[in-house]
Amino acid sequence: MVQMVSTPHDADTLSQTFDLLVIGGGNAALCAAITAQEAGAKVLLLESAPIEFRGGNSRHTRNLRYMHERGNDHLTGPYLEDEFWDDLKRVTGGQTNEELARFTIRQSNNVGEWMARHGVRFQPAMRGTLHLARTNGFFLGGGKALINAYYATAAKLGVQILYDAEVTDLEIQDGRFQSASFLSRGITQKVRTKAVVVASGGFQANLDWLKEYWGPPAENFIIRGTPYDKGRMLRVLLDRGAKPVGDPRQCHAVAIDARAPKFDGGIVTRLDCVPFGIVVNKHARRFYDEGEDFWPKRYAIWGRLVAQQPDQIAYAVIDSKSIDLFMPSVFPPIEAASINEMAAKLELDPAALKETVAAFNQAVRPGRFDSNDLDDCTTAGLEPTKSHWARPLDRPPYYGYPLRPGITFTYLGVTVNDHAQVIMQDDQPAENIFAAGEIMAGNILGKGYMAGFGMTIGTVFGRVAGKEAALHVIS
Amino acid sequence: MSSPEILKEADHVMVICNSCRYCEGYCAVFPAMERRRTFTAHDLRYLANLCHNCRDCYYACQYAPPHEFDVNVPKTLGELRLETYQDFTWPGVFKGLFRQNGLAVALITTLSVLLVLLLTFLFKGPATVFAIQSGENAFYRIIPYWAIVIPLTALGLFVLTTLLKGIANFWRETGGTPGELFGMKANVQAIRDVLQLKYLDGGGHGCNYPDGRFSFLRKWFHHFVFYGFILCFISTTIAAIYDHFLHWSAPYPFWSWPVVLGTVGGASLLVGTVGLLYLKLKMDPAPAPLRAFGMDIAFLSLLFLTSLTGLLLLLFRETPAMGTLLAVHLGIVLGLFITMPYGKFIHAAYRYAALVRNANEKLAEDRLADDPTQNKA
Numbered sequence: 001m002v003q004m005v006s007t008p009h010d011a012d013t014l015s016q017t018f019d020l021l022v023i024g025g026g027n028a029a030l031c032a033a034i035t036a037q038e039a040g041a042k043v044l045l046l047e048s049a050p051i052e053f054r055g056g057n058s059r060h061t062r063n064l065r066y067m068h069e070r071g072n073d074h075l076t077g078p079y080l081e082d083e084f085w086d087d088l089k090r091v092t093g094g095q096t097n098e099e100l101a102r103f104t105i106r107q108s109n110n111v112g113e114w115m116a117r118h119g120v121r122f123q124p125a126m127r128g129t130l131h132l133a134r135t136n137g138f139f140l141g142g143g144k145a146l147i148n149a150y151y152a153t154a155a156k157l158g159v160q161i162l163y164d165a166e167v168t169d170l171e172i173q174d175g176r177f178q179s180a181s182f183l184s185r186g187i188t189q190k191v192r193t194k195a196v197v198v199a200s201g202g203f204q205a206n207l208d209w210l211k212e213y214w215g216p217p218a219e220n221f222i223i224r225g226t227p228y229d230k231g232r233m234l235r236v237l238l239d240r241g242a243k244p245v246g247d248p249r250q251c252h253a254v255a256i257d258a259r260a261p262k263f264d265g266g267i268v269t270r271l272d273c274v275p276f277g278i279v280v281n282k283h284a285r286r287f288y289d290e291g292e293d294f295w296p297k298r299y300a301i302w303g304r305l306v307a308q309q310p311d312q313i314a315y316a317v318i319d320s321k322s323i324d325l326f327m328p329s330v331f332p333p334i335e336a337a338s339i340n341e342m343a344a345k346l347e348l349d350p351a352a353l354k355e356t357v358a359a360f361n362q363a364v365r366p367g368r369f370d371s372n373d374l375d376d377c378t379t380a381g382l383e384p385t386k387s388h389w390a391r392p393l394d395r396p397p398y399y400g401y402p403l404r405p406g407i408t409f410t411y412l413g414v415t416v417n418d419h420a421q422v423i424m425q426d427d428q429p430a431e432n433i434f435a436a437g438e439i440m441a442g443n444i445l446g447k448g449y450m451a452g453f454g455m456t457i458g459t460v461f462g463r464v465a466g467k468e469a470a471l472h473v474i475s
Numbered sequence: 476m477s478s479p480e481i482l483k484e485a486d487h488v489m490v491i492c493n494s495c496r497y498c499e500g501y502c503a504v505f506p507a508m509e510r511r512r513t514f515t516a517h518d519l520r521y522l523a524n525l526c527h528n529c530r531d532c533y534y535a536c537q538y539a540p541p542h543e544f545d546v547n548v549p550k551t552l553g554e555l556r557l558e559t560y561q562d563f564t565w566p567g568v569f570k571g572l573f574r575q576n577g578l579a580v581a582l583i584t585t586l587s588v589l590l591v592l593l594l595t596f597l598f599k600g601p602a603t604v605f606a607i608q609s610g611e612n613a614f615y616r617i618i619p620y621w622a623i624v625i626p627l628t629a630l631g632l633f634v635l636t637t638l639l640k641g642i643a644n645f646w647r648e649t650g651g652t653p654g655e656l657f658g659m660k661a662n663v664q665a666i667r668d669v670l671q672l673k674y675l676d677g678g679g680h681g682c683n684y685p686d687g688r689f690s691f692l693r694k695w696f697h698h699f700v701f702y703g704f705i706l707c708f709i710s711t712t713i714a715a716i717y718d719h720f721l722h723w724s725a726p727y728p729f730w731s732w733p734v735v736l737g738t739v740g741g742a743s744l745l746v747g748t749v750g751l752l753y754l755k756l757k758m759d760p761a762p763a764p765l766r767a768f769g770m771d772i773a774f775l776s777l778l779f780l781t782s783l784t785g786l787l788l789l790l791f792r793e794t795p796a797m798g799t800l801l802a803v804h805l806g807i808v809l810g811l812f813i814t815m816p817y818g819k820f821i822h823a824a825y826r827y828a829a830l831v832r833n834a835n836e837k838l839a840e841d842r843l844a845d846d847p848t849q850n851k852a
Contacts, residue, residue: 052542141500
């Protein structure tokens, strides 16, 4: 039931009544909308982004980790609950809810089949995907192709979809959702449904909110994904009595190319060169062990490391020995024939950079370099030390990359139960408020990250929320 | 030479794609791109011709416009591809024909038809042209044997030469060695890729053509065109053998090899060209290299008219319309032959060469992977 007059286009859509409102337009929202509509509910989905940028951060994803008992055309072998759980326990350092986590893992069992039935296409294991080929299904064409497939499926099922429709407020009385206000084409409207699924992501694109925890340095953060994840629904739910989960101060931050766009740069701005050179701050001083471990195990700490440097900037410098050892990235390296020239180009103090490089080169011990192994190329008597892949920077041209913290997602969310119902401050579940995706991922992933697991949580809880919400509105 | 702007744009796009690689499952372009870290003009021209324009990567692209990175692979590579057609053209003086190709092809074909009609009426007179001709040599009574065979054979040889020269130019301009061009394994693989249209299926799910939905229509229609064309070619060859070596001249009875193959081939061409034209008119223009639109339409129309007039000729060969139809059909065939090297048809040569090159690169990669002395990652 719509209470305000709207533009003809929207009036058309909203002259109908809906059973269920899904807020958000990414993977979790679509899984919820599809599941609920299939179960017989009439679903309205409100996506705050315009159609070209629909899909939230799912647009930038590439794969999904799911439990499976045997390999198939896109997975090379089994991945069972206990191994999955061990992996999760390791990356979160135990900051997870074992019951919900195991529930998620079990619900993900063979979810690839459901996805394929709803239009998602997987690609066979290829060169770029081999290291995850057993555990993760890779979407042919990536996350946007997955999103396109889900939108097509949802539309075919009869889900009503509005783009450019940002939900601004929720009316919640005694823990019951009543209605939602949303802004579309400059007009605020109200929609009343029997239940709501909130799947509108985290707040990592809201710099003001990030500043509450990080202060002015947050201005220098780059947001890797969608600019539409402002956390508006998260804040509304928390203000209306939802119980928070996850450390509000924490976010998944990696070091990315400082030349990246402020938002939405996605995968291509990552830099994998750090282990092969040195990283200095704006005073041309090293500040952390670049070769501590393999890059996939370390890239997620470098966002915070750079964020802690003055002006939140750092510079990776390698020489020509290393230029082909890592994945190419979108911005060309800054090239210089000498360390002096490099300092000038990076606007660093030449004397300081030369001193840092000289000290580093002198500290490098002879060893057998192997980029695929934790080799014995280390430094001696240098602070901070470089544990592996330490080779003198002595073969020009030198290459430099500026680094900034790139924020992937935030951990703060709303607490849910295994019906995807939002838990309120009194520890009671809200009967008709469901949450899925990044907004509740902190229940399970309280710290760290595991490739393709955000999509697991979104898919599993999207489906659970859709099913439970449909049960609620139909009964 | 390809304009620096389009090469720059292609480089921009490939650098972004190479840091993303999400599309590597769709076709051969992305794995070929991944074998490189930087892209020379050679590389970009090769990749442009390896692209089959299935457009799946455009709809899947997180950086497609209006994203500020503005990545549009099918459009960019399509526009570069069109420029390579000019660059590789032999003889070079004709490369201007690619600039307004639709117009050029239409004009040349119209003039060819008018020329044949004019000569026919001039030399034979309306009385003969409009008379019912039947039995052996019926066609040659309208247009003499030598007047068909000599110009078309000469043109055929010329077309063959331009194709071979084009391939040689492509090979040189994309930095290949002659040995690779003649590699047996690579050619067998490339022929397989062509016969199956392997890379017009988006990794097994179809093209996003004419819009964002996956469909095999384009592949099927292209198969209709390709195999229709092959059947017509075989039909003509058999007819030539009958004529030259068995001294049995056209027209042939309906249940003869040349007529059956020509009819099936012609019908297949009609279905395929109409289908492709329909899809082209319906397509979402965003990922399309629109500069190639006239060229594509012209070639499809020309193939359509060739088979249509051929089939009409078969249908009405025992009526007074035969003389005029024969002249029109041969005029259109003349136009087709003349414009073959200077229109969309030429894509066959460069696409094939690009596939040979791709097969070579894949073979080299496999050899490297199988070599136990190589330190595997």
